[in-house]
Amino acid sequence: AQKITQTQPGMFVQEKEAVTLDCTYDTSDPSYGLFWYKQPSSGEMIFLIYQGSYDQQNATEGRYSLNFQKARKSANLVISASQLGDSAMYFCAMREPFSGTYKYIFGTGTRLKVLA
Amino acid sequence: DGGITQSPKYLFRKEGQNVTLSCEQNLNHDAMYWYRQDPGQGLRLIYYSQIVNDFQKGDIAEGYSVSREKKESFPLTVTSAQKNPTAFYLCASSLETGGTNQPQHFGDGTRLSIL
Numbered sequence: 001a002q003k004i005t006q007t008q009p010g011m012f013v014q015e016k017e018a019v020t021l022d023c024t025y026d027t028s029d030p031s032y033g034l035f036w037y038k039q040p041s042s043g044e045m046i047f048l049i050y051q052g053s054y055d056q057q058n059a060t061e062g063r064y065s066l067n068f069q070k071a072r073k074s075a076n077l078v079i080s081a082s083q084l085g086d087s088a089m090y091f092c093a094m095r096e097p098f099s100g101t102y103k104y105i106f107g108t109g110t111r112l113k114v115l116a
Numbered sequence: 117d118g119g120i121t122q123s124p125k126y127l128f129r130k131e132g133q134n135v136t137l138s139c140e141q142n143l144n145h146d147a148m149y150w151y152r153q154d155p156g157q158g159l160r161l162i163y164y165s166q167i168v169n170d171f172q173k174g175d176i177a178e179g180y181s182v183s184r185e186k187k188e189s190f191p192l193t194v195t196s197a198q199k200n201p202t203a204f205y206l207c208a209s210s211l212e213t214g215g216t217n218q219p220q221h222f223g224d225g226t227r228l229s230i231l
Contacts, residue, residue, distance in 0.1 A: 033216030043204060045222035052216050091158060095216055103174075104149070104210075104220055108158040 002027050004092050006107035013082045014115050020067070021077040021110045023092035032096045034075040035104070036066065039089040048090075051075055079112075087114045118143045122207050122223035128231045129194065129201060137192045137226045139207035146212040148190035149220065152176060153204040162205075165190055166212060194228065202229050 003026040013019035025034065036048040051059045051066045059066040067076040079086055092107040120141045129135045141148065147166045151159040161174030165184040179198025184190055190209075194201045204227050208220040 031216055033218075035219050037222075043206075043225045043227075045206060045208070045220075047219040047221070050217055050219060093220075095218075103161060103164060106159045111156075 002094060002096060002105045004094050004105050004107035006092055006110050008110045009108075010111045010113070012113050012115055013079075013086075015084060016081055018078060018080045019082055019112065021079070021090050021092075021112065023075045023077065023107060025073050025075060025092075025094050027073075027094065027096060029096040032094055034066070034068070035093040035095070036064070036075075036077045037091045037093065038086075039091065039109070041088070045091070049077070082114045084114050084116060087112060120207060120209055120221055120223035122205075122226050124226060125224065127226055127228045129228060130231050132196045134193055134195050135201075135228070137194070137205055137207075137228070139190045139192065139223060140188055141190075141207075141209045141221070142188060143209055143221060144187070145209035145221070146187070147210045148184065149208040149210075150174075150180070150182065150190070150192045151206045151208065153206060153225075155204075159206065162192065204228075 005024045032053045034051045038046045049059050049061045049064045051068045058068050063080045065078045089109045089111050091109045093104050095104045123138045149164040150162040160176050162180050163182040165171035171184050181193045204225050206225045207223045210220045211218045
């Protein structure tokens with residue numbers, strides 16, 4: 001069955017340092033997409049970055065990069081040069097288009113706190 | 117600007133009352149979704165709809181109902197059968213291209229509480 005696991009309930013990072021948020025997934029479908037979202041305390045969900053299962057290179061979007069290790073089924077989010085505004089909940093999600101359901105599966109999230 | 121509008125932002129429900137949460141999108145997306153989020157928790161899927169006049173139950177559909185009469189609209193009714201409705205409700209939409217690369221777009225959410 002499809003599953004997303006985020007094992008870090010909470011993380012702290014010093015401002016201007018890099019931080020890695022872990023995400024592992026389980027799927028038997030060769031085609032899938034992986035997403036990361038940020039949820040500030042205000043509640044809205046902000047899409048950060050996408051990685052496709054057939055992508056040869058790791059995705060990058062500004063200060064966000066995705067460390068994609070397909071054999072290990074991991075898709076860790078790396079935030080470089082952390083800022084105070086990065087403090088939020090972060091969710092990893094997966095989609096399998098050919099499962100017939102078009103659903104997105106979410107992990108339980110990691111709460112990141114950036115320290116000044 | 118295109119986006120998803122949820123209303124109201126805050127909603128209070130009395131015992132035995134049904135309440136309806138609104139979700140409207142102008143992104144021309146095919147699929148729409150409703151999620152429930154409890155404090156400090158992840159998102160749980162309530163219902164989703166891939167096309168107009170069709171919808172499927174998610175993981176926690178009991179006590180909820182939806183309709184999809186228009187592509188732009190996907191209202192969620194929290195019925196009196198839902199005994200613990202206090203939560204944050206998020207509506208989302210996505211393109212259905214058959215590929216993996218379409219992210220969901222989310223509204224700003226509705227916070228529902230019991231009076």
